[in-house]
Each structure stands twice: as C-alpha cells, then as structure tokens.
Amino acid sequence: MSMKPLSKAEELSLKSKKQEKVYVQDKNDARSERAAHIANLKAQRLAKEASDIKATKKLARAVMKKK
Numbered sequence: 001m002s003m004k005p006l007s008k009a010e011e012l013s014l015k016s017k018k019q020e021k022v023y024v025q026d027k028n029d030a031r032s033e034r035a036a037h038i039a040n041l042k043a044q045r046l047a048k049e050a051s052d053i054k055a056t057k058k059l060a061r062a063v064m065k066k067k
Contacts, residue, residue, distance in 0.1 A: 006014070
C-alpha cells in the first residue's frame, strides 16, 4: 500500500495543528511557572508576617517586664 501524497491544504492543516499543540503547551508551561512563582511569593509573605508577629510579641513581653 503506497501512501497518497498530501495536498497543500492538508500539509498546512497538519502544520497548523502542530503549531497549535506547541502554543498550548507553552501557554500551559508559562501558566504553571507563574502559579509556582506566585505561590512562592505568598509563602515568603506569610513567613515574614509570622516573623513580624513573633517579633512584636517578643517586644511586647520585653516592654511589660520593664514596667
């Protein structure tokens, strides 16, 4: 069985489908990277807030001891 050569339209259609797959994959990769970056920033912010709260409580205890 020999394969029939593809028409120009079929070749363009296949090329377009391949490009679309690559585009969608790149888009999903970028979305995942951005989500990871945002999650990292949120974790850093929460850690800083916890650290600030701890430092505030420590300072408050020190002030109360002086009184």
